[in-house]
Amino acid sequence: MTGSKVTTMHDAVRELVHDGDTVAIEGFTHLICFAAGHEIIRQRRRDLTLARMTPDVVYDQMIGAGVAGKLIFSWMGNPGVGNLHAVRRRIERADPEPLEIEEYSHFGMVCRYMAGASNLPFFPLRSYYESDIPVVNPKIVPMTSPYDDGDQVFVVPPLKPDVTIVHAQRADAGGDTQIWGLLGCQKEAAFAAHRVIVVVEEVVEESVIRRDPNRTVIPGVVVDAVVEAPFGCHPSFAQGYYDRDNAFYLEWDRIAKDPDTLEAWLREWVYGTADHAEYVQKMGAARWDGLKPGPALSGEVDYGRYA
Amino acid sequence: MSAAAGPGYSKSEIMIAASARRLAGAANCFVGVGLPNIVCNLAQRTVAPELQLVYESGVFGARPERLPLSIGDPTLATGATAITSMFELFAFYLQAGLIDVAFLGGAQIDRFGNLNTTVIGDYASPTVRLPGSGGACEIAIHAKRILVIMRQAQRSFVDRIDFCTSPGHSGDPSRDAARGWHGSGPTDVVTDLGTYVFDEASGEMTLATLHPGVTLEQVRAGMGWEPAVAASLGETPPPTPEELRTIREELDPGGAYTK
Numbered sequence: 316m317t318g319s320k321v322t323t324m325h326d327a328v329r330e331l332v333h334d335g336d337t338v339a340i341e342g343f344t345h346l347i348c349f350a351a352g353h354e355i356i357r358q359r360r361r362d363l364t365l366a367r368m369t370p371d372v373v374y375d376q377m378i379g380a381g382v383a384g385k386l387i388f389s390w391m392g393n394p395g396v397g398n399l400h401a402v403r404r405r406i407e408r409a410d411p412e413p414l415e416i417e418e419y420s421h422f423g424m425v426c427r428y429m430a431g432a433s434n435l436p437f438f439p440l441r442s443y444y445e446s447d448i449p450v451v452n453p454k455i456v457p458m459t460s461p462y463d464d465g466d467q468v469f470v471v472p473p474l475k476p477d478v479t480i481v482h483a484q485r486a487d488a489g490g491d492t493q494i495w496g497l498l499g500c501q502k503e504a505a506f507a508a509h510r511v512i513v514v515v516e517e518v519v520e521e522s523v524i525r526r527d528p529n530r531t532v533i534p535g536v537v538v539d540a541v542v543e544a545p546f547g548c549h550p551s552f553a554q555g556y557y558d559r560d561n562a563f564y565l566e567w568d569r570i571a572k573d574p575d576t577l578e579a580w581l582r583e584w585v586y587g588t589a590d591h592a593e594y595v596q597k598m599g600a601a602r603w604d605g606l607k608p609g610p611a612l613s614g615e616v617d618y619g620r621y622a
Numbered sequence: 623m624s625a626a627a628g629p630g631y632s633k634s635e636i637m638i639a640a641s642a643r644r645l646a647g648a649a650n651c652f653v654g655v656g657l658p659n660i661v662c663n664l665a666q667r668t669v670a671p672e673l674q675l676v677y678e679s680g681v682f683g684a685r686p687e688r689l690p691l692s693i694g695d696p697t698l699a700t701g702a703t704a705i706t707s708m709f710e711l712f713a714f715y716l717q718a719g720l721i722d723v724a725f726l727g728g729a730q731i732d733r734f735g736n737l738n739t740t741v742i743g744d745y746a747s748p749t750v751r752l753p754g755s756g757g758a759c760e761i762a763i764h765a766k767r768i769l770v771i772m773r774q775a776q777r778s779f780v781d782r783i784d785f786c787t788s789p790g791h792s793g794d795p796s797r798d799a800a801r802g803w804h805g806s807g808p809t810d811v812v813t814d815l816g817t818y819v820f821d822e823a824s825g826e827m828t829l830a831t832l833h834p835g836v837t838l839e840q841v842r843a844g845m846g847w848e849p850a851v852a853a854s855l856g857e858t859p860p861p862t863p864e865e866l867r868t869i870r871e872e873l874d875p876g877g878a879y880t881k
Contacts, residue, residue, distance in 0.1 A: 343694050343708065344694020344695070345679075345694055345696070345699075368708075369756070390754050390756035391751075391753050394655075395691045395692035402751075403751050406748065407747075407748055407751050418740075419755075420754075420755040420758070420759040421708070421712065421755070421756050422712040422713075422759075422760045425712055426709075429709055440712075440713075440717070440760070442717075442759050442763060443759060444789060444801070445786065446787060446789055447745075447785050447787070448759060496705065497679050497680055497698075498680055498705065498706075498707050498708070499680070503707070552696055554696050554699055554700075558696060559691070559696065611700045611701070
């Protein structure tokens, strides 16, 4: 661990997220950092390019709030529920303004982060054959293998976000970050980014991290700021800490259908709260109690002591 | 529904039962949410007890204790055989050819099993913006078999899809055989009216069975092209009492997906 990088969400966003930046808030269903999305809305960032494999409710909120001009993605929707109404209004009707899109498949997005994280000029994959996706996205390019004329792949360019924001269960003050459960693209998106904000359920002692180094997904060396924000994923989930709030995902479908109710929701829950702690308090203890899972401990392994 | 008023099972239930039987012998299956999830869980309890459930969220060998509400539900992580990075899941498992069967669906399908989950209308100014590929494009290419579950309607079974998200058959089987992909493309389509296979000589979706009580006219009314019909057109076996009991009591007691 190096020096402490612990700060507030307000200061992390103020210092590290700028107008016009490409911002990735990753997390595949799991560990989606809504708290950071809300702070970006509160600070009224503009003209962001938002990247994310699965733009879901957090990007519907951010795009509905007007922070972004462009979206890079591979699947957009409210998982298990349906549509993203604010995003669709902008794509289908330019309402209230157009939204530029750049579209891949999941594997293509993963490979873009891999190229970005690995300092490669492109990444090859076997997908897109006979699909119209490369027809509408000229950045997906066919390439013949230099070793076999008969073998064609497609390549995608590196994605290097200006800022990646990762939610995790725990990190130490230096940003050494541990995740369990679905890993999504948190690691690849963090290594690919110029700046990284890690948001955690708990900041822990360095010794906690060192006891189980296999669980460390992102080392502090690539992390610029560490923010402690319990329930920072809500309505997404943090494995072992709280469940996905499906009632909220269903509720969002109704809220986002009408731009006025969406705006009223933002006024009450984002602009109207000073920070995520206030949002958590406003949601009420009963909501959090209802999302608490039962225990399922992993057991322990013995790393051995080699003195 | 009373026995006198109908067959004693819903359209969803016969779709689930017919689909689950098509997983006999499969070692693993790429699962989606909704009906495919119930199909795989039914197959695990009937024709494919060793079936490993694979989710694109990075889970291999899931043992969900509740009906997952999304492909990233936390119940998929707890108790799984392995949780991988998404790169590993797509590269080592899917692209390398380890996946036996996958389920796909879409807003539109054509007679060769090409699927559209991207847009209705023009891409640049769509009438309806759909979710997009997700993993469907690479799944269609690499899973050894693709099962399609969709409800039939003129607007979804179309002569020409507006956008090809996930490739199916080209209409020229000798050309398809030379593609060098792991996948053989869609092999079965199960709808609320019947089941289809893809003809080996033409690559075309061909009606193989009608569900009990369904007529050929109903099928024609739910398609944007004149469907090919197998010479030996049969009837889909209805769900067995044990299949219905499993679906209703164990897999979807709330009837969220099966009513």
